[in-house]
Amino acid sequence: MGVAAVVGIDIGTSSSKGVLVDLDGRVVRSATREHEVDRPRPGWVEMDAEIWWQEFVDLAQELLAPGDAHVVAVGVSGMGPCVLLTDDAGTPLRPAILYGVDVRSTPQIARLNERFGADEIMRRCGSALSTQAAGAKIAWVADAEPELFQSARRVFMPSSWLGFKLTDQYVLDQHSASQCTPLYDTDNRDWYRPWATQIAPDLVLPPLHWPGDVAGRVTAEAASVTGLPAGVPVIVGTIDAWSEAISVGAQGVGDLMLMYGTTMFLIHTVPTRLASPSLWGTVGALPGTRNLAGGMATSGAITAWLRELFGSPDYPQLLRLAELSGPGARGLLMLPYFAGERTPILDPDARGILAGLTVSHTRGDLYRAALEATGLGVRHNIETMEAAGGDIGRIVAVGGGTQGKLWTQIVSDITGRVQLIPSQTIGASYGAAFLAARTVRDVSIDEWNPIKEVREPRPEYAADYDELYGLYRQLYDGSKPVLHVLTARQTRLSAEPQPAALEEPCSEGVTP
Template identity: 55%
Template sequence: MTGRQFLLGVDIGTSSSKGVLVDAADGALLASAVREHTTSTPYPGWFEHDAEEVWWADLRAIAAELGPQADGRLAGVCVSGIGPCVLPTDGSGAPLRPAVLYGVDTRAQEQIAAQTERFGGERVLRRCGSVLTSQSAGPKLEWLREREPQTYVATRRWYMASSWLVHRLTASGGRPGAYVLDHHSASQSTPLYDLRASAWIGDWCEEVAPGLQWPELVHPADIVGRVSEDAAAATGLPAGTPVAAGTVDAWAESAAVGATGTGDLMLMYGTTMFLVNTVAEPVPDRRLWSTAGVHPGTYCLAGGMATSGAVTGWLRDLTGAGYAELTAEAAELPPGADGLLMLPYFAGERTPLFDPDARGVVAGLSLRHGRAHLYRAALEGTAFGVRHNLEAMAEAGGDLRRLVAVGGGARELWTRIVSDVTRRPQQLPRHTIGAAYGDAFLAALATGLAAPGEIARWNPVEETVEPEPERARGYEELYAHYRALYPATRETVHALAARQRGDAG
């Protein structure tokens, strides 16, 4: 045991938080912990987290469970989280309201339209890498200023999940902790960050959110502080432990599996499905997000579906059956779920549609269909959504040479269906626990205990899921119907979405 050092990675997700304790020498996973939590939806289209009761409580619980196992030899800690989020705080970092979550929260539609007109849609795309959508942080800051002015008047800082937890870990004696944001997270803060210049756009920041302090820009693997005495007392982590900046969860996941080289694509199976393709230069496209990468000087083309694992979780809860049971039943069915087709837009859709009023559609239902059919149709629907995104990426100039699957949803049936639908192989690494493991690796980079290329030794590829030609051919016609179903039902689901909001007669 002499000389061993350990790294703690923690990821704050939409519906749960995960932590891992890793041996710094070889990336061996020594222990893991999970904490479930709820997401508040006070109004249709709103998704929020209480930062103290969700983010900080989960970090404290995970640190208390895993930290003692390091036996005082914790070399570093790194936290990632859902993003981009908007958490307004006072000057000391105390939250003033629950955090507004990422693209699943669609409240700021008026502000998206207003900022697009004010700054110019094409100009925003060229300068920031993405058009303004529900994924953008800027409109949500302006929503706060316009709709909750009393809160905004008191606001001095704003954080995302990872950056606020960095603040909490480094705050001491009533003094605020580090106020930083990593370049990747900032690049999702459209229209506030210039992608090529790697800097805040000062005049646009002041126009969107006047009077706020702006966080210092850093990289995910930069050490930005140390665990304070106060944080040590709250978490059990050793005071003085280096704290890395961290980043948005999907990009931490790409680091976890080494999908950070040009031509790599990380496919994250989670509550939402996320795709991150590393490219040589920014390739802005209005259907996708062009962002900064994990490592300095890298860029990404990214896509994200609003729901994927969330739909399978909904079916699990609705039917009362567990995932293993549903998966086994669905695996017995043929491709196409005996004539069932699902649009998985249960919370609107992000890329490449950017339609917050899209809704789920199940077509072809008959009395012979049961829960297994619905479950398989959900898996296939998300696979069709992945293919739609991959096609948009290729058309935009993406570089899709290698697909790596990661995340808690990377189960055998689902990955096989995705490979059959997309006709692309997927590599499965040894550890698919995801962002928390990537956080541990970022902590290793930050503390000099690993170099970027060493992730291949930490987390080698152990399996490749190949598409099966006959099944792949069988999905071609179904994919064509999938693509046709959205425009055929768009007017109807938009009217239904309006009723759900209560703004239709």
């Protein structure tokens, strides 16, 4: 029968990841499927939900193929908050609209603020309306695609979609619901029906449970497709960043999780409800917990973009070049707002800037500037959290960006904060596996995933980075009007017919 183990699978922005973990926390096997999101227009980010299920099936089959483990529970998580609308049978009606990187709902945000009152939304929901809010995205579909919306009966996120496909149960976790502003009442921890019925009168909102609760059990049909045993429990699951925080034990009051991924995410656990117009006040992933959270729209997405522009060298090479560049990237400063920005500026029309560029700058300088831009954004978020009443005592880092020492070191140098790096930084899939294991055994994340490294800030760089941070804040404030005009031009141009690509080859000896 093999070793008793759990499966954890996460649907992320750029890939889906799965782990097979024994009940002592050891990773038996891992697997990944890379994918791309669709960007049909500037500011729109979508994905076909059938890809989520197919990648889950592929990952499960790969993890279980050797037959050396007996699966006793299944964990799921996924990017979010997303909006996948389906009919009553759960058949998707359109591609899912992704989280705050999709900024199409700006008009709906303005209208809902006017209808319900921005202050009242903040009071009842814990967060201001922003492009992160799933409720505003639902309102966009109602406005832009009314015929389709008339057929919509259910709403899913990646984790709840996987749970539905595995168990035939329609449920959502409390944390994900708390990011469905303005549909959720954060004090009562339930849907706020008076507003929900105005925004989506025909949607049947799912029953709410905690991420570690059992959503249901693997059906015979799902077992035949995935290779998972029929009848084993499947947890409700949650949004990937919160599963990442679980994976490294960053759930105590005062803890802050930094997630180094395609986007950067920050989750601070607070003793009582805190609210900030520049952050997201949410229900936590564990019963009784509260969070102040922030998220940058791009971080690893910028480094991946630069890598492609540079001809796809490997990341270790780029990190070596960035380290040679040194603090300050030889006079470069980047704004990381390449897909607008979420917290703390909440500006979907912001755009990226690379300032100070000369012909003498190198790939290493540009790559270093991108890493430093993330650190500067993290510092801005941390200062905003503490200004809102947060008290950060411990920072735990997780995600693919922790694999090389340089990026985490830069963030510690810029913020002046110590970061703890655990043994397993796989992230959300490992957190989902841990929650699944808790359904069959009393397990501890501190035993599963102890701290392995400590990243200390280097005081000799503090003055330089303080100056750079001041310039970072000035650069956005000073360039904001220009960036908004450029964003409007991009939107207008994207709606115009594009010229056909040149089909004739260039003349010999002429470089295109």
